Amino acid sequence: MDFFQVFIELAQSTVRVSTPLILAALAGLFTERAGVFDIGLEGKMLGAAFAAGTVAFLTQSVAMGLGAAILVSVLLSLVHGYASITQRGSQIVSGVAINFVVAGSTVILGEAWFRQGGRTPALMESGRFGTIKLPFADALREVPILGPLYSNLLSGHSPLTYLAFLMVPASWWILYRTRFGLRLRAVGENPGAVDTAGISVIWLRYRAVICCGILCGIAGAYLSLAANAGFTKGMTAGKGYIALAALIFAKWRPKNILFACLLFGFLDAFAIRYQGYAFPLIGKVPVQLMQALPYILTVILLAGFIGKAIPPKAGGVPYVKER
């Protein structure tokens, strides 16, 4: 039973850690499937987390915080879109730029407005997302095996966590079962064909970029309004890049994204829990190795040693209508 208890706790923290990864990776899925590479996921999440923390503190309203997060993230996405779609600049360079601008300005503005060393003030209950208790969670807790699974693992998460997991099938449905999704995928593979069909490549890519902004905004709001009580300096701590790695690891497919994010989340949760623990046979695994594992796995996958990750064909290439 002790082992089971540990399993439940690990699974719980895996879900918590994976939530922002899933949202950000799905965000990346929308733009990259439309042919716009985005390494600015990190910056957009950070900007959104800051906006959420600031606005939720000022208004004491979760909804306003979430709205601000989405707004800021969409605006940053539009900057990326303007640079890479309209101006046909390098998508990579633009993403790098956004990451830096946000990393600097969240600290400068946070310090100027709140003077707490780059933090936003701690939020009260009313400014945060509570947890959702599924029906009968308390009553069923004593049922062996299924009880803890239901009450501790499935129940008691933030609404954004449930939203993140629901977004996985929703994204699949949008991308694979709607006309918008078909066109979005087509524009990432062969924009010329889409253009010939009389559909605006530019507008379609802008819409994809906006979708990305919305999801990144939710991911950022999760960090400062649900996982923590307020924004702290640099709080994304590379999660945007892990999400990017997960997106590639998942070969740009929604279902795989769920598993990739859960895997990377699990590695993180495991590393935190078993820091300095000596395993039978292997001995002590350095915590640094566990931290580097998502990146190492992604490199190995990209190299085609475990399956092959093939990016959208027109990814990274700005569309020129006439030559």
Next chain:
Amino acid sequence: MSVPHAKLPAWAEYGLIPLVNLAVAFLISGLVVLIVGESPLEAAYHMINGAFGRGEYIGFTLYYTTTFIFTGLAVAVAFHCGLFNIGGEGQAYIGGIGVALACLSFDRVLPWYLLFPIAVIGAAFFGALWAMIPGWLQAKRGSHIVITTIMFNFIAASLMNYLLNRVFKPLGSMSLETRTFETGGQLPKLDWLMSIFGLSVGNAPFNISFLLALLAAFGVWVLIWRTKLGYEMRTMGHSPAAARYAGIKEAKIIVITMMISGALAGMMALNPIMGEQFRMQLDFVQGAGFVGIAVALIGRSHPAGIIPAALLFGMLYQGGAEISFEMPSISRDMIVIIQGLVILFAGALEHMFRPAITRIIFGLSPKGRQAAATKGA
């Protein structure tokens, strides 16, 4: 790709456009200063005074410049081959292993002028090694160089954390750093160079690796524009298909370019480790690898542009420290904003002002108007 704009004269292409882009980036940074409630003009004054006001300040500015010349050159060399090496940060970090190994082994036996070449080779070797793997993966396995180099930055951070924790840290020490090097592992300062101009270097760690950086810049110029290898690299960068038809071995060039790029990034480690701290510390690179991207973009990937661009960022780093001292609400994170804006306007949005500038230039001279009519048509 088709060129949508008429060709500009060289002074506009390499002088005016980068300056306009820079000016816009600085204007927006000024707006941020205004939002914070401080005066941008006062900030500019403190920045310039803090960077050049005294011999010691200039020494610090040039110390940072040294670092950015190395990382800027690293990014530029890869750019010429059409590769975006975003992993300068990790390569510089790993390059530190080479410097530390050389210094820890020989600092008690060799004088600095014998140890320095060994450390240079060590830094270049480890930097090149760390860049070679992404290069090889791109060339042979087709994995995207941008993504792999990002991943390698994180792997490098974890690896160095481990090494400093378990290997390099002296017994009984708490902080994550190697022991302090003896005199053999300490580079002399360039106080004689400063005293020629009647300045005193003071406490600034302006050291001999600055000369190595200038030498490296010259070497990169020779490599790119005066050798067969450089020609092949530029051909690859302009048109991989043309390079393939010309019988240039694509995979070989990619791997070699990445190794040169990594070696340059790795050599950056000499400056802080042997020039300032005399030990290797956790996170000694401090984002210099990323500054290299901005430096290469502003300097148009040409050594003659990279040196002034590196000086500009050296000024921002040293002057930024002075600003945060004088105006507490503007911390050094302001530099990160400026850096991001420079990358945005000089990199991703570099063509934004080109149509307007073209119109103005050709609109002013009647001769130019004719040229525009024939070339632009």
